[in-house]
Structure formats: structure tokens, C-alpha cells
Amino acid sequence: MQEFPRIQRLPPYVFATVTELKSKLRHAGEDIIDLGMGNPDLPTPKHIVEKLTEAARLPKNHRYSASRGIPKLRLAICNWYKRKFGVELDPETEAIATIGAKEGLAHLVLATMGPGDIALVPSPTYPIHTYSVIIAGADVRSIPLIDGVDDFMDRVERAMKTLWPRPKMLIISFPHNPTTEVVDLDFLKRVVAFAKENDILLIHDLAYADLVFDGYKAPSILQVPGAKDVAVELYSMSKGYSMAGWRVGFVVGNRQMVGALTRIKSYLDYGMFQAIQIAATVALNGPQRVVDEAVEVYRKRRDCLVDGFGRIGWDIAKPKGTMFVWAPIPAPFDAMGSLEFSKQMLLRAKVAVSPGVGFGEHGEGYVRFALCENEHRIRQAIRGVKTMLQSPARGRAK
Ligand SMILES: Cc1ncc(COP(=O)(O)O)c(C=O)c1O
Incomplete structure (x- = not known):
């Protein structure tokens, strides 16, 4: 048997246990409400799909494209940043x-x-924030993100003083998956100042830039003066534009980091299918009310879920951002841990959720709901959970 050292550093996916159980139950004919994976269910807006089909018919788009993105797409990205955040x-x-x-x-x-090299990464967090570092052969120091964002930064600052070799990178992401924590520009100013003082690189994953509620606006780290000296930001078209399957995102900011990514990608890929890049350009340049409409759908689902659970005695804070709800395991069940509780939710309430521990050890004690089913199905989920909460004492899931 040959050994694959890089693969050996990747543990089995914690979510796989719940996903397998979900598939087994579905095969057995159970109607499972899937609030587990954050897989957006809204259709991509019509004008974007139409542009794709039009561009897909043209043979000139069938060739290899530009690995770093066609010029019009990169221009559209920059104009979008200017309009949304005032960033050049x-x-x-x-x-x-x-x-x-x-x-x-x-x-x-x-x-x-x-x-x-060492990267500082929150725990819990979206798994690739941690595992990208592992795949690169570098080391992760997990910083608990459990008592709010200021406490998180205090811990980051303490870690910086004690760790050797000194960390080279900090990876953050707000609005945050899974905790739904949000930040203001002052917080990002503190992060940038810290990075400059300590000569470290910053990656800010702003995947949920658009999915914000109740008047809250998610700041870009590039709005902090001088942030480009140390930081890049990521954006995803999967969420606000409901284009998850299309696979379009971008990285902007610090030239040295953008340059390094450009170089490595020039070895690895020939760019997205050009028709997709053209349609993505149209999405960024076109009417933005499609994003507002998606946000409104997620907001209503959030209210339906949080208010509904509140009525049956499961109190959960309403998130100001993301497409998730981060819920503490209710008292009668908290001793069993998030993995076991998620299995119980599947077996007894017929609801799939993500166990908090799957996002890192400090996610234990919570489960994450993804708002990827409609309100009717969310109400059905609440009825299932209600029955479960009324009779908590039952055996462990097999
Ligand atoms: C924080 C965060 N970043 C990135 C992604 C993935 O984005 P994309 O679909 O553009 O790869 C997700 C998806 O859930 C996410 O939660």
C-alpha cells in the first residue's frame, strides 16, 4: 500500500455520518426536510440563464478561456466593488x-x-478555511469564536504573542458561517491594524456579503484605508445571485496575493467555461433587485424558523446575516453532543441539520440550520421537532 501524506492529514468529513443516515432514511421512503447543507435552492435569475444559453451557442466561447477571468468579468468585478463599497x-x-x-x-x-507556516483560523468555521491550510502542508492554530468577535480578536492577539514560529496568515469571514456573527467596519480596522503591526497576511471571505437583514450592511475589509497592503477578500456568486452550481467567485485586493493565485491557477486551469464568465458579467452589471429578492426569501425563512422554534420553547437568536441559523442544542438534549443530537433530529423529527462539531471542536453544543427549504417545509420541520422536544428521553441513535 502506498501512502498519500496529504490525504492522511484530511480526516473523514464529520458531516458524512449525517448525510449517510439521511440518504438511508430517504431510500426507506421517509420525507426528510433538509436544512443540513447550505446548498441554495433558489433558481438563478432568468436574465442570467438566458445570457448563458445565448453565449453557449457561440463556438468562439467553446475554446479554452482565460484562467484569471476574461477582462470584462474582471472589470465588472471592480465596478461592482466600487458601487457596493466605494473601493477602487x-x-x-x-x-x-x-x-x-x-x-x-x-x-x-x-x-x-x-x-x-502557521495560519490562525477561527473554530468553528467553514471547513475549507482550516483544510486549505492543511492541504498546503502548513499548520493551523484554531482560535475559538465562541463569545463574540471582540473576544475572538483578543484571543488572536494573545496567540500572536505566544506562538513560534510567528503566524503568517489570519483567515476570517464575516458574516460568518456557521456562527452567523457579523462585524462592523471598526472591527475590520482593528484586524487590519493588527495584521500590519505583526506583518501577517489577511484573507477575508465575504461570501455572505449580500445575505444581510434588518438594515445591517456587511463591510468589505478593503474599505479600511490601506487594507490592500495586507489583505485580500473573497466573494461568491453562489449566494446572492443563486449561482451555486455555476462555480463563480472572485478574489480581490493585495497584488502580491492576487498575483500568486493568478500564477498557480495559470498552471492548474484554463478558466471557467467562457459562457459562464459572460453570464456572470451580466449578473454583476445587471439589475440588482434580483439579489434583494433572494435576500427577502431568506429573511422570511429565517423569521419562520426562529419564531416557530421560539413558540415551541427552543430560543434561538435571529441572525443578521448568512443563510444559516446557529442554534444551541436545547437543554434536555445538550449532554448528547451535536453529532448524536443531529442523528436524533433525523430519526425522530425527520429534519437534517449540520452538527456544530463538524465546523471545529468549538462548534460543539450547537447545530446549524441552512435556510434552503421553503417556509411550508420549515413549518413541517418545526412540527417534527416539537414532537421530539415533548418526549426527550429516548435511546441513542444507532
Ligand atoms: C464562508 C463560505 N465561503 C465560501 C463558500 C463557498 O462559496 P462558492 O460556492 O463560491 O465556492 C461557502 C459556502 O457555503 C461559505 O459558507
Whole structure:
């Protein structure tokens, strides 16, 4: 047997247990409400799909495209940043299109980190924030994100003083998956100042830039003066534009990091299908009310879920951002841990959720709901959970 050292550093996916159980129950004919994976269910707006089909018919778009994105897409990205955040970017050197934010992040870290390097990453967090570092052969120091964002930064600052070798990178993401924590511009100013003082690189994953509620606006780290000296930001078209399957994202900001990603990607890919890049350009330049409409759907689902659970005695804070609800395991069940509780939710309430521990050890004690089913199905989920909460004492899931 040959050994694959890089694969050996990747543990089995915690979510796989719940996903397998969900498939087994579905095969057995159970109607499972899937609030587990954050897989957006809204259709991509019509004008974007129409542009794709039109562009897909043209043979000139069937050839290899540009790995870093066609110029019009990079320009559209920069104009979008200018309109949304008032941030100026150079499409030649400060913006690159990626095959989703996930690919962008993974290859950015691969391009910039290596053996002996350390990255500071929150726990819990979206798994690729941690595993991109592992894949790059570097090391992760997890910083608990459990008592709010200021406490998180206090811990980051303490870690910086005690760790050797000194960390080279900090990966953050607000609005945050899974905790739904949000930040203001002052917080990002603190992060940028910290990075400059300590000479470290910053990656800010702003995948949920659009999915914000109740008047809250998610700031871009590039709005902090001088942030480009140390930071890049990622954006995903999967969420606000409901284009998850299309795989379009981008990375903008610090030239050195954008350049490193551009170089590594030039070895690895020939760019997204050009018709997709053209349709993504149209999405960014076109009417933005489609994004507002998607946000409104998620907001209503959030209210339906949080208010509904509140009525049956499960109190959960309403998130100001993301497409998730981060819920503490209710008292009668909290001793069993999030993995076991998620199995019980599946077996007894017929509801799939993500166990908090799957996002890192400090996610234990919570489950994450993804708002990817409609309100009717969410109400059905609440009825299932109600029955479960009324009779908590039952055996462990097999
Ligand atoms: C924080 C965060 N970043 C990135 C992604 C993935 O984005 P994309 O579909 O653009 O790869 C997700 C998806 O759930 C996410 O939660």
C-alpha cells in the first residue's frame, strides 16, 4: 500500500455520518426536510440563464478561456466593488475570477503557505478555511469564536504573542458561517491594524456579503484605508445571485496575493467555461433587485424558523446575516453532543441539520440550520421537532 501524506492529514468529513443516515432514511421512503447543507435552492435569475444559453451557442466561447477571468468579468468585478463599497480596484492586478470562492481560497492558500507556516483560523468555521491550510502542508492554530468577535480578536492577539514560529496568515469571514456573527467596519480596522503591526497576511471571505437583514450592511475589509497592503477578500456568486452550481467567485485586493493565485491557477486551469464568465458579467452589471429578492426569501425563512422554534420553547437568536441559523442544542438534549443530537433530529423529527462539531471542536453544543427549504417545509420541520422536544428521553441513535 502506498501512502498519500496529504490525504492522511484530511480526516473523514464529520458531516458524512449525517448525510449517510439521511440518504438511508430517504431510500426507506421517509420525507426528510433538509436544512443540513447550505446548498441554495433558489433558481438563478432568468436574465442570467438566458445570457448563458445565448453565449453557449457561440463556438468562439467553446475554446479554452482565460484562467484569471476574461477582462470584462474582471472589470465588472471592480465596478461592482466600487458601487457596493466605494473601493477602487485595478482589474489587471487586483482582481481574479475563481471557480467559486472555495476553489479561490484553497488555491490562494496553496500558493502562499507551505510547510513550517502557521495560519490562525477561527473554530468553528467553514471547513475549507482550516483544510486549505492543511492541504498546503502548513499548520493551523484554531482560535475559538465562541463569545463574540471582540473576544475572538483578543484571543488572536494573545496567540500572536505566544506562538513560534510567528503566524503568517489570519483567515476570517464575516458574516460568518456557521456562527452567523457579523462585524462592523471598526472591527475590520482593528484586524487590519493588527495584521500590519505583526506583518501577517489577511484573507477575508465575504461570501455572505449580500445575505444581510434588518438594515445591517456587511463591510468589505478593503474599505479600511490601506487594507490592500495586507489583505485580500473573497466573494461568491453562489449566494446572492443563486449561482451555486455555476462555480463563480472572485478574489480581490493585495497584488502580491492576487498575483500568486493568478500564477498557480495559470498552471492548474484554463478558466471557467467562457459562457459562464459572460453570464456572470451580466449578473454583476445587471439589475440588482434580483439579489434583494433572494435576500427577502431568506429573511422570511429565517423569521419562520426562529419564531416557530421560539413558540415551541427552543430560543434561538435571529441572525443578521448568512443563510444559516446557529442554534444551541436545547437543554434536555445538550449532554448528547451535536453529532448524536443531529442523528436524533433525523430519526425522530425527520429534519437534517449540520452538527456544530463538524465546523471545529468549538462548534460543539450547537447545530446549524441552512435556510434552503421553503417556509411550508420549515413549518413541517418545526412540527417534527416539537414532537421530539415533548418526549426527550429516548435511546441513542444507532
Ligand atoms: C464562508 C463560505 N465561503 C465560501 C463558500 C463557498 O462559496 P462558492 O460556492 O463560491 O465556492 C461557502 C459556502 O457555503 C461559505 O459558507
